Every structure is written in C-alpha cells, then in structure tokens.
Amino acid sequence: MSEKVLMKGNEAVAESAIRAGCRHFFGYPITPQTEVAAYFAKRMPKIGGTYLQAESEIAAINMVLGAGGSGARAMTSSSSPGISLKTEGISYICGSDVPCVIMNIERGGPGLGGIQPSQSDYFQATKAPGHGDLHVIVLAPSGVQEMADITYNAFDLAEKYRMPCLILGDGILGQMMEPVELPEPKEISAEDKPWAACGHENKREHNIINSLYLDPAELEQKVRARYERYAEIEKNEVRFEEYKTDDADIIITAFGATSRVAKSAINTAREMGIKAGLVRPITLWPFPKEILAKLADRVKAFLSVEMNMGQMVDDVKLAVNGKKPVYFFGRTGGIVPTAEEIVAELEKINGGAAK
C-alpha cells in the first residue's frame, strides 16, 4: 500500500488514469477541469506518454477514437460545454465499439453557463451522450478517493464491454482536496485486444474501426448485438451506496457531491426524529432500479436532491413506478444545495418534525 497523498479530485483522476496504463490524453482546457490536462501535461512527457492539447474538443475526442481504436488506453476530459462538443465523437466511438474514458467535471449551464459546480448534464450523460441507439457507462464518484478508484477501474470496464466509460463529476469534486491512497501502477499491452487496429504484419486479417454500415440489416444486427451487451451491463455492473436505509421512512436519492450534503442533512433530520436514509447511485447508467423498487415497498416517500432542475428524479420515478410519492429538491446555476434546505424539505414531506 502506498503512502497517502493530498490531491485535488482532478489530479487524482489524472494520476489514477496513468496508473491504469493510460498513456494517451487528448484535451482542451476548460474550467473547472483544467487541472486534469495540466497534470497530464506535466506527467506524460516524463513517462513516455502523450499529452496533446488539441485545437478543439471535437478534435480531442476524435483523437481518442483513433488511439482507442489502435488498442491504447486513451482518455479525454472536459466540462459541460466541452462535452457537448464531444458528443458527435462519442457517438462514433460507440458505433465503432472502441473503449475509452471520458470525464465531465460539470459546471452551470445551459450554454456557456458558468464555472461553478452543477449536475445538470445528467440527462446528457445517461440518455443522449451522442446520437443513435447507444449507451455509455456513467460513473458518479462522490470524493477524491472514489475519483481515483473509479478512474482506475473505468479503463477495465470500458475494455470489457468495448465502449466509453463516462465519469460524471462536478466542479466541487474536481477542485476539492482530500487524502487519497493511489492504486498500484500497471502495464497494459495493445496486443491483448484482437479487434484493435494496431498493425497486422500480414499475419492476420486486418481490423477495421468503423461506424458506417451500408446495409441496414447489418446495422440493425450490430446495434442489437450491442444492446445484448448493454443488458449484460445492466445485470452485472450496477453499483450504489446505501446510507442509513435500514429503518428509513424517507429515502433521499443523490449522487456525487450532492450526496455528501444529503448525508449531513440525514444526520440532522434523524436528530429531529425524521428517519431519513440515502441511496447514492455510483453507476448512473446502469441505474440502480432494483434497490429503489425494493425500498418502495417499505418506505413512505422518496426525495431526489440534485444540482439541477430535476433530472435523475425521472429515473427514480420510473424505478419507484408509482408505488410511493417521489419529491424533488434542487439548486442550479452553480448553487450547491445546503443541508438546511434539504432538512426543510424532509420536514415538509414528513408533515413537520416528529415529536
């Protein structure tokens, strides 16, 4: 076990990616994720890796398609407006079955929005990170250690299912500092990937990385095969954290930095006699539907707390399926909900503080 170090979330992601064998980072600076690129810029030349500041986000994501297609562990990162620019490339990567890791350190939107933290790209990440029938695995860390661990594992996940893993963080997670124990470095070889376009030396059929299919029937077959893989992921890769749900009457659903505020609120509410608990999705796609459906049989209500105008709440409603009321509380535009605000919502749902 290595000695703990003190890191920003953004740095932990970059260092952890390097330790996972990522030697190709393509990016473009944008607040509040610039430390990711800055960190790679310092480290990559010293370890024989490539850090490339592309001329735009669109160029960067297409470089990821190329590097990933050749079997390399490749990554890009950005913040909300930059991710919008990358969506075309993400769709091509999904259509080409290329693994890669993408990180979004969300800021306020829409448009240029602002540089303060936000979670308003939930819809984009989980429903339409690009055009076409597709999914990407969406991972939502809630602290610096988890940012390191999730990034480290994201490359394996991406390669296992040959698709992008999107790490959805927010400005707080990117900028905050916490002690972290970094994972052990590992070596990765492109030769382990029989599909990669990494040079056939006339010893095998050449591999093609492509998302264009002239025959609609062939395209349908490709997409269907991909959806079989998605079903596997929904079966095997769902991850979530439960906090004080055992005796809870009200379940808060919150992810990322917001879940930390929610935990403070739950502790305060419990002192007032309100039995609240938390389900924190760690995978936003696949979404932890089953635990919510199970809890819906037992608890009185759900409250989704988000840094947006109500996005994940739709998935909570689908999972709860009308069995219990699902409420929403959110702040947006770069404002972080406070524990006091969440407690006030819990009191309202509970019909005033319990005696």
Place this chain on the structure above:
Amino acid sequence: MSIYVISGHYGSGKTNIAINLAYELLNKGTVAIFDLDVVNPYFRTADFTDRMRSDGISVIAPVFANTNLDTPALTGEFANIYSGVYDNVIVDVGGDDSGAFALGQYAEGIANSGDWNHWYVVNFLRTLTLTITDNIELMRDIENAGKLPFTGIVNNTNLGAETTPETVLRSEETAKELSRVSNLPLLFTSVAEGISVGNATTPIKRIRIATKRYW
C-alpha cells in the same frame, strides 16, 4: 512597509498561510491581502473576504473572483501592493508558474520597495512536489514567470483532515534538504492547531485552517 509574496504549487496551502500571516501582522499596523490568484476558480482567499474585512484586514481580489465569469481581471488597485498605502502587504499568488505570471507585472515595484519577502510554500505530500527535484524545478519555473526570486521556504506538509504528528515530523528532513539544495532558509513548518509536534526539529508555526465547506 513590509511585503510578503506567497507562491508555490497549487494546493500547497498558500491561501491558508496568507490568511494566518494577515492576522499575525494585525498588531504591526495596517494589513492588506491581495488575492492575485487568476488560476483557481473555487477555493481561494476571496472566500473569506467578509470575515477578514470585519476583522480590519483590507482584501483586494480580482474583479470577478467567485463569480460565474472566468475572467482574470486585476484592477488598478493592485498597484497599491508597493505604493506604501498599507504597512503590511500580503500577496497570495496563484499556483505554479501559470499563476505566477500575474505577479510579473508587479515584481519590479516589489523588488524596489525595500522590505520584501517571497515565500515558497510546499506540501511534500502533493504528487507533483514529492521530491527535491520536483520542487527545485517548480521554484525555477515560478521565479522565471513571476520575475521575483524566492527568499525563504515554508513547509506546509499536511494530509488535510487526516494530518497526524508523523505526517509533519516525517516531512522535516525533506524540508531541510530542500533548504540546503536551494540555498534558501527554511522559515518555519506550519502545523494546524491541535496537532502535537513536541519533538519537531524545525521552527514550528501554528496555523488555523480556513476552509470552505459545502457539507
């Protein structure tokens, strides 16, 4: 007039050192803290403006600090770093050489002001400043960008909330080594209140940790 310029790697704890120094200097006349950080969007001196102002410390920050704008605009007021308006001036510089670029335009005025100091703040538990080589390289980069040579080193090694006495004590030898190699005095090792470091071998300065918490 005394000027203290605080530089270092981003996340090394410059802002905490700057704020603590501001309170320490309050009994030596007027104190102004200039937030020169044009790099860091979230955790910065300007977070504590209201509290410091009510305690009698002048705070001068970039126009759009802590807003939704990513515009690093410094006002003309920053010329007061060396104008003599304040008895004690602290300049909280942005991290790394990229942050130190903003210092460059004031460096000549500072260097001609007489009593000036340029502190290099280091946390040896940050992954980009673990070794002596890392730090010497970064110090040169900052000096080149900020056009102001360092005059001393502050050892601010910590693990945030998980800092133990061992965290601090283990860093002392590295701090002394950096002092030897860079030929700069090790001014002090800063230690948060409540962490007992009785057997320290470097000068210890107690600091209060000012952090912004969301939860």
